[in-house]
Structure formats: C-alpha cells, structure tokens
Amino acid sequence: MKQFLLKMWSHCVRLTARWPSIASIAPFIPVVAAWWIVTELQIFPRVFLPGPAEVVRSFGSLVYMGILPAYLQDSIVRLAVGAFWGVALGIPLGILVGLNQRARTALWPLLLFFQAIGDIAWLPILVIWFGYGLTTITVVIVYTVIFPVVLNTVLGVRSIPITLHRAAQSLGASRIRMLWEVVLPGALPNIVTGLRNGLGYGWRALIATEIIVGTSGIGFLMFDPRRSGSVVEILLGMIILGILWYIVDSWILAPIERATGQRWGLVTR
Amino acid sequence: MKDLTIRNLSKTYFDPYVGTNVTAVHDVSLKVEQGEFVCIVGPSGCGKTTILNMIAGFIPHTGGEILVGGRPVKGPGPDRGVVFQSFALFPWRTVLENVAFGPKMRGVRKVERxxxxxxxxxLAKLTEAAGRYPAELSGGMQQRVGVVRALANEPDVLLMDEPFASVDAQTRMTLQEELTRIWQEKRPTVIFITHDVAEAVFLANRVVALSKGRVLDDIAVDLPRPRSWDALNDDARFKELSGRVLQLVRSA
Structure with a gap:
C-alpha cells in the first residue's frame, strides 16, 4: 500500500513537473466538484445557484454570439490603457518624490490625501464631469493604478543603499546616467510590486465602474442580467474575473519578477 | 596614477542630539606618493572612514584641503576609485558588466570595454564568474570583483574602506596576498583603511596610525615583496613592526 502511494506521488510530481499548468488547475478540481454536488443535490433553487454545466453552456452561447469576446476585449483594453498611463505617470513621479527632498515635502501629504479618496468615490463627480463613457472609466483606472505605483516607487528609490549611489558616482556616472543605471533598476522590484497592486486594484475598480457607468465589458455582463434574474451570467463573469487575473499574474507579472528582483538576488524566491 | 596631498584636513559637524559641534577629524596632514600603498589604521570611531569619505568626495570637508595630482577634490569623481566594505556591486549587472561599468561611463565602446x-x-582569477550575478558569488569573490571594478576604471588613487572586514579569516588572507600581487603588477596609489594592525603591516609601504581624529605616527614598512602569510607569520621584522603599530594604536 505504502509502495503504491509513493509510486502515485512520484507520478504526480513528474506529471506536474512536465506540465506545470496541471499543478495550477488541480486545486480547482475539488472546488468545482463541490459546486457541482451542491447544485445536483438541489440544496438551493436552481435559479439562484446554477451548476457548472449551465455556466459552461452559457459561456458557449455568449462566445458564439460574439458578446463575450467583445466585452472581454473592451475590459482588457480599458485596463491596459489605464495601466499604461498609470505607470507612465507614476514611475517618474515616484522617482522625483523618492530622490528630491523638496518634492517629497511638497507632494507626500497630497499623495496620502488623494490616495485615501478611493477610486469609486470619484465616480459621482466624474459622471457629472465626463458623463457615462470611456473618459470616466479611464480616469478611474489611471487614478487607481497610479497610487500603488508611485508609493512603491518612492519606497524602492529610498531603499537603494547609499553605497550604490556612491559607487556609481566614483566610477564616473553623471546624474542623468545614475537614474538609468542605479535608481531605476534599484527600485524595479518595488515598482513591479506597485504594478501588481495597482493592476489588482485597477481590475476591481474597472469592474465596479463598468457595473455603474458601463455599456459593455465584463462588469456590465455581470450587472446587466440582474433585470432578467439570470444568475448564470453573473457566475460566468465572476469566473472570468478570476481566470483573467490568474493569466495576468502568471504570464506578465511573475515572469517580470523572475527576470528582475529574483534573478538579482534582491528578493527571495 | 597620481599622488595625493592632504593638508590640515578637518571635519566638524553639528550633532543635533548633543546640541554641540563634534570634531571627527583634527588637522590631518598626509602625503601619499604616486604608486605608494598607505594603510590608515585605528580603532572604530577614530575618524578613518570619515577621512576616506572626504577624499572620495562623498562628504564635504570643513577645513584644510585635499589635492589629487595637484587638483582640489570637489565631490566624487572617477579619478578616485573606491572599494567598499559592503562591496556595493550593482546586483542587476553581471560581474563582467560591473567591471565594465567605469569604462562604459567614460564612453568606451562595448567590445573595447x-x-x-x-x-x-x-587578473583577479575571476574569468569563470564573468557571466554570473553578484548575488550568486561568495563574499570573497564579490570583493575581488569590487577591487577590479575600481581598478578597471584606472583611477589616480584607489581608496579602500575596510574592504576585507566582512569576509572570513582564511579568505581574507588570500585576498590580502592577491591584493599585494595586483598592486605590484599595476602599481596604483592606494589608501587602505583598516582596524586590523597585522593587515595594515602586511599590505602597506607605510602605516599611518590614527586615534580620535589625529595622526599619531607614520611608520615605514620595509618588508620585502612579494609578501605571503606563510613567509611573514614567523618573520621577526613583521612581528616587530606589528607590535610597534599595535602599541601606538592602543596607547592612545
């Protein structure tokens, strides 16, 4: 018996080593199974909690009709545009605040103040200013992404040991080159952390914004069917949110982290 | 490589906790000839690192002057290479890129640098490690990189701030022997800061003993080169010189 179990275990280890995606799918099997059992036992009415099969069917029909791909694209493009501007503005601002004492004195209280006014709290006034549209959504995403990026960049810049600045200076680096050669790479692990947080908050803010002001997107997909009481699409939307974040994390963020902080020994694996 | 002249150097700073001015370095004068290896030795808090930081231009001096090849020091510059106790290698650059950093800042083309x-x-027997990142190396190897990174930029003066203080005793002896070998080959002007009397005598042409921010004495080391620990451990002259420096440092 023990032999058999060990053999199974080694099979399992080898299998997940060859196809790492199996290892990431495996934890979901019991969750889906439990969901399926609960719905089959009819503990809750079907209308309130549909089963996996119905969600898959709904997924199929929404893809077939072209609604899901279009909504998905809308959401991802919105997040990408927001994240781009958040990073493009956030990193330089973070470096300025991190390096310059005067900028820090002037801007730090403002940063903390405006960070506290959460993304969604801006929606009422943004809707009045810009209406129900892309501008409002983009402003909210940029606003959400920029704070974690700025604050983490400041932290990263300020955590660079002074000896690295000194080493670069005494090797002849000019102030401008120091930015590129020391400050940016030194702060990079923290910047990636900021980006990770920013995208996470941004993603949530996007869904919330789409629910409130959207006319398309995953958030809209989830909120629109409430009128017909169609829980299937709400569940489908929730599952898509989870899967999408998993993809962003494992295909974009984790590889960046492996190639930077972990490779350089600045972050423990 | 050029000579270094320090005249009446002093450093006074305001200590906000004590509420008075504190003088870390008093009226230090020192002349280091081109190609000379000078060790500044003294206990913690004697101002030796402060002196080195002022020569490097990392902190301003409040009195006297520092001249490298006749030119006064104003801030850090590539004419003074620095080796740090904490190595200070760029973690995001490979060993090769770290060593090529100085030439890169001078605008030397990639192939050339x-x-x-x-x-x-x-020169430092690091050929095998060229493509690795600093974090993948042992402390001793990291500091070898630190030394050749500073040398590869061909500074006028090489400033070393307790560079071997954070490596183990065996590795330290090897590094000291290698440093004397490299020095004989390249003959840079070196100022080496240490609290270890034996290390100072082993490496230097001249040992400057420092205490409470003042120079106590200046002792010439006439031991033959190349130097090795095997030969010097039982050497009477080495023991005599070490004893003298130790007495000087401890008496103050």
Missing part, C-alpha cells in the same frame, strides 16, 4: 573587463577579471 568588455575586453578591458575580461583582462581585469583574469
């Missing part, structure tokens, strides 16, 4: 870097890596 990598050739220079390889040459210096070979």
């Amino acid at each position: 990598e050739k220079i870097a390889h040459e210096y890596l070979a």
Whole structure:
C-alpha cells in the first residue's frame, strides 16, 4: 500500500513537473466538484445557484454570439490603457518624490490625501464631469493604478543603499546616467510590486465602474442580467474575473519578477 | 596614477542630539606618493572612514584641503576609485558588466570595454564568474570583483574602506596576498583603511596610525615583496613592526 502511494506521488510530481499548468488547475478540481454536488443535490433553487454545466453552456452561447469576446476585449483594453498611463505617470513621479527632498515635502501629504479618496468615490463627480463613457472609466483606472505605483516607487528609490549611489558616482556616472543605471533598476522590484497592486486594484475598480457607468465589458455582463434574474451570467463573469487575473499574474507579472528582483538576488524566491 | 596631498584636513559637524559641534577629524596632514600603498589604521570611531569619505568626495570637508595630482577634490569623481566594505556591486549587472561599468561611463565602446573587463577579471582569477550575478558569488569573490571594478576604471588613487572586514579569516588572507600581487603588477596609489594592525603591516609601504581624529605616527614598512602569510607569520621584522603599530594604536 505504502509502495503504491509513493509510486502515485512520484507520478504526480513528474506529471506536474512536465506540465506545470496541471499543478495550477488541480486545486480547482475539488472546488468545482463541490459546486457541482451542491447544485445536483438541489440544496438551493436552481435559479439562484446554477451548476457548472449551465455556466459552461452559457459561456458557449455568449462566445458564439460574439458578446463575450467583445466585452472581454473592451475590459482588457480599458485596463491596459489605464495601466499604461498609470505607470507612465507614476514611475517618474515616484522617482522625483523618492530622490528630491523638496518634492517629497511638497507632494507626500497630497499623495496620502488623494490616495485615501478611493477610486469609486470619484465616480459621482466624474459622471457629472465626463458623463457615462470611456473618459470616466479611464480616469478611474489611471487614478487607481497610479497610487500603488508611485508609493512603491518612492519606497524602492529610498531603499537603494547609499553605497550604490556612491559607487556609481566614483566610477564616473553623471546624474542623468545614475537614474538609468542605479535608481531605476534599484527600485524595479518595488515598482513591479506597485504594478501588481495597482493592476489588482485597477481590475476591481474597472469592474465596479463598468457595473455603474458601463455599456459593455465584463462588469456590465455581470450587472446587466440582474433585470432578467439570470444568475448564470453573473457566475460566468465572476469566473472570468478570476481566470483573467490568474493569466495576468502568471504570464506578465511573475515572469517580470523572475527576470528582475529574483534573478538579482534582491528578493527571495 | 597620481599622488595625493592632504593638508590640515578637518571635519566638524553639528550633532543635533548633543546640541554641540563634534570634531571627527583634527588637522590631518598626509602625503601619499604616486604608486605608494598607505594603510590608515585605528580603532572604530577614530575618524578613518570619515577621512576616506572626504577624499572620495562623498562628504564635504570643513577645513584644510585635499589635492589629487595637484587638483582640489570637489565631490566624487572617477579619478578616485573606491572599494567598499559592503562591496556595493550593482546586483542587476553581471560581474563582467560591473567591471565594465567605469569604462562604459567614460564612453568606451562595448567590445573595447568588455575586453578591458575580461583582462581585469583574469587578473583577479575571476574569468569563470564573468557571466554570473553578484548575488550568486561568495563574499570573497564579490570583493575581488569590487577591487577590479575600481581598478578597471584606472583611477589616480584607489581608496579602500575596510574592504576585507566582512569576509572570513582564511579568505581574507588570500585576498590580502592577491591584493599585494595586483598592486605590484599595476602599481596604483592606494589608501587602505583598516582596524586590523597585522593587515595594515602586511599590505602597506607605510602605516599611518590614527586615534580620535589625529595622526599619531607614520611608520615605514620595509618588508620585502612579494609578501605571503606563510613567509611573514614567523618573520621577526613583521612581528616587530606589528607590535610597534599595535602599541601606538592602543596607547592612545
């Protein structure tokens, strides 16, 4: 018996080593199974909690009709545009605040103040200013992404040991080159952390914004069917949110982290 | 490589906790000839690192003057290479790129600067490590990189701030022997800061003993080169010189 179990275990280890995606799918099997059992036992009415099969069917029909791909694209493009501007503005601002004492004195209280006014709290006034549209959504995403990026960049810049600045200076680096050669790479692990947080908050803010002001997107997909009481699409939307974040994390963020902080020994694996 | 002149150097700063001015360095004068290896030795808090930081231009001096090849020091610059106790290698650059950093800042082309870097890596027996990142190396190897990174930029003066204080005793002896070998080959002007009397006598042409921010004495070391610990451990002259420096440092 023990032999058999060990053999199974080694099979399992080898299998997940060859196809790492199996290892990431495996934890979901019991969750889906439990969901399926609960719905089959009819503990809750079907209308309130549909089963996996119905969600898959709904997924199929929404893809077939072209609604899901279009909504998905809308959401991802919105997040990408927001994240781009958040990073493009956030990193330089973070470096300025991190390096310059005067900028820090002037801007730090403002940063903390405006960070506290959460993304969604801006929606009422943004809707009045810009209406129900892309501008409002983009402003909210940029606003959400920029704070974690700025604050983490400041932290990263300020955590660079002074000896690295000194080493670069005494090797002849000019102030401008120091930015590129020391400050940016030194702060990079923290910047990636900021980006990770920013995208996470941004993603949530996007869904919330789409629910409130959207006319398309995953958030809209989830909120629109409430009128017909169609829980299937709400569940489908929730599952898509989870899967999408998993993809962003494992295909974009984790590889960046492996190639930077972990490779350089600045972050423990 | 050029000579270094320090005249009546002093450093006073305001200590906000005590509420008075504190003088870390008093009226220090020192002349280091081109190609000379000078060790500044003294206990913690004697101002030796402060002196080195002022020569490097990392902190301003409040009195006297520092001249490198006749030119006064104003801030850090590539004419004074620095080796740090904490190594201070760029973690995001490979060993080769770290060593090529100085030439890169001077605008030397990639092919050329990598050739220079390889040459210096070979000098420190680091050829195998060229493509690795600093975090993948042992402390001793990291500091070898630190030394050749500073040398590869061909500074007028090489400033070393307790560079071997954070490596183990055996590795330290090897590094000391290698440093004397490299010094004999390249003959840079070196100022080496340490609290270890034996290390100072082993490496230097001249040992400057420092205490409470003042120079106590200046002792010439006439031991023959090349130097090795095997030969010097039982050497009477080495023991005599070490004893003298130790007495000087402890008496103050």
